[in-house]
Amino acid sequence: MSMAAISPSPRVGLGSRLLTVEGLPIFLVLIVILVALMAIAPNAFLGYRTYLSIIINYQPQIICALGLTLVIAAGEIDLSFPAIITLSSLVFAAFFRFDLVGWVHGPLFWLGIIGDSTAPDQIAAIQGWICWVGLIAGIGVGALAGWIAGILVARIGIPSIIATLALSFVWRGLAVFLADGKQFALRGFNGTLLWEITTGRVFTGLFDSGVVLRKPDGIPVQMLYGLGIAVALWFILNRHRFGESLLFIGDNANVARVLGIDVRGSKVRLFTLMGALAGLAGVFLTTETENFTTTQGQSSLLIVIAAVFIGGTSIFGGAGTIIGSYIGLLIVAVLQVGMVAANLSGAVADMVIGLVFITAVILHMLVEKPERLKGLGLGRS
């Protein structure tokens, strides 16, 4: 930086401009980690399969990290999204567990819309429609849960860390209670249109599958939805009035208020959006695994938060990077998978992620507040 001040040559200018390209520095970190893993665990990281499995297995977390970026940029936190994942997973899965087919079949038969037979194809047809209701209900339950968090934070004034911590007990407890503590499979989901739309694989021709296991190798459609959400949230945060409100609120809520920003309303909308995204993540997780378990989503809390901060969203609020969070989550995912592939345990992965986390936060802080260099004794007085 001091170099640039002394001689503002075009080359230095280009370098510092590249540093400010959103997500580029953290992308380079991802590349370095990948190259290291290719050396340590070539079997896993030189073929495409590991990458495809990372993309599909971490898609719900990616969606949550994208949403959490807005929450943290607004100076808040949400700890309840893993519990919302569990709850929305249950709500979606419930449409396959309970005897809705029977209930729906009766009136439809009575109205003469379908025949009397309870033949498998009739049941499948009904189930094919019911699961759409499940999709909407899953996202809706997430949005409702987020809205309640928003009310507690914005209207009642409970700090978000406390409100969402308390709510995560409620949502997880509610999900486990309603599920009677049991896990269950989504019978009849496989083969429906929604199944195709949420778990399909595209561009399968690009991959030399050899043996087709459960699904052919291909780009999971969920990745495309995740990218779509990333683009949408990027535009909301960086180009939309709502995103600007969030940035000012995160910067200084008092300033935001006197500038005429609807601080409370924006926070309620923010938590509702986060809840809806967690709800969608829950549905995606359940459709992919075709299974509901009461621990669904629980492991995502720490890695999603870590990903957002590794990506460069400000720990002080007022600035956030969607691209950084996306890449941050890929870094965490690659480290988790990589340590296992290198025959090291998950415990080692945790330690490495923690160190990457701290290093990243320190570096981002130094970029944001260069005067802290002095505190470290690195800068000149």
Add this chain to the structure above:
Amino acid sequence: MNEKTFQHVVRMDRIRMAYGKVTALRDVSLQIGRNEIVGLIGDNGAGKSTLIKIMTGVQKPSSGDLYLRDNKIDFSSYSVREAHRWRIETVYQEKSLGEKQPLWRNFFVGRQITNRWGFIDIKKQKEIVNDVLLRQIGFRGVGINADSPVSKLSGGERQGVAIGRAMYFDADLIVLDEPTVALAIKEVHKVLDFIRGIKDSGRACLYIEHNLAHVHELADRLIVLDRGQVVSDIPKGEMSLVELQNHLLDLQRQKEAAA
């Protein structure tokens, strides 16, 4: 609305503000003319902040009436946005700008140039901000442009941006809350020049200030607030700076005698 046919940009009539048992304002009545710089002085806790918060839509009073451009205001629907619509702008000390946000955001926040979906026309906002910075505020050759974050600006420059923003949005009244506090002398002079600019452009200004010398020099009229009441209303030229200081000391003594 375009022709300035009104008499007072703001008139407050028996405004009262109570927080539980504490009364911050007791029947405050005052008015500000169209092109008047009114200095508001008073001790800490005299009620100055409460007064401007009510005037600018941040708080609602317990009772009393507010008239903007001679129109009575309905407090149930009065807000900061509504005050903006009445062309009343406030420059709060340290509280008018988002520190980390670039100037193009700070300038237009709350009043962005957007398309119908609410997406901001960044290019246009930057053009306007760069133009205002150069022409109106006079930031020439100081390396500040629309992309600079507020954190890079000096205290005086920040006040300049906030005042320039108010003028750009064609405010009739600009409320300044201690704009020179914690500024170096050179920066103070910049801010005082900005305030003269407000007067020259035909606007009114309510100027809250601790430093009597500054406010005495600039204001057309001084209003002294003490324990929630207006105790003096002094037109320019009626008192010299020394007389003003003595007057305030007298008030202080009376207060102590009463206590």
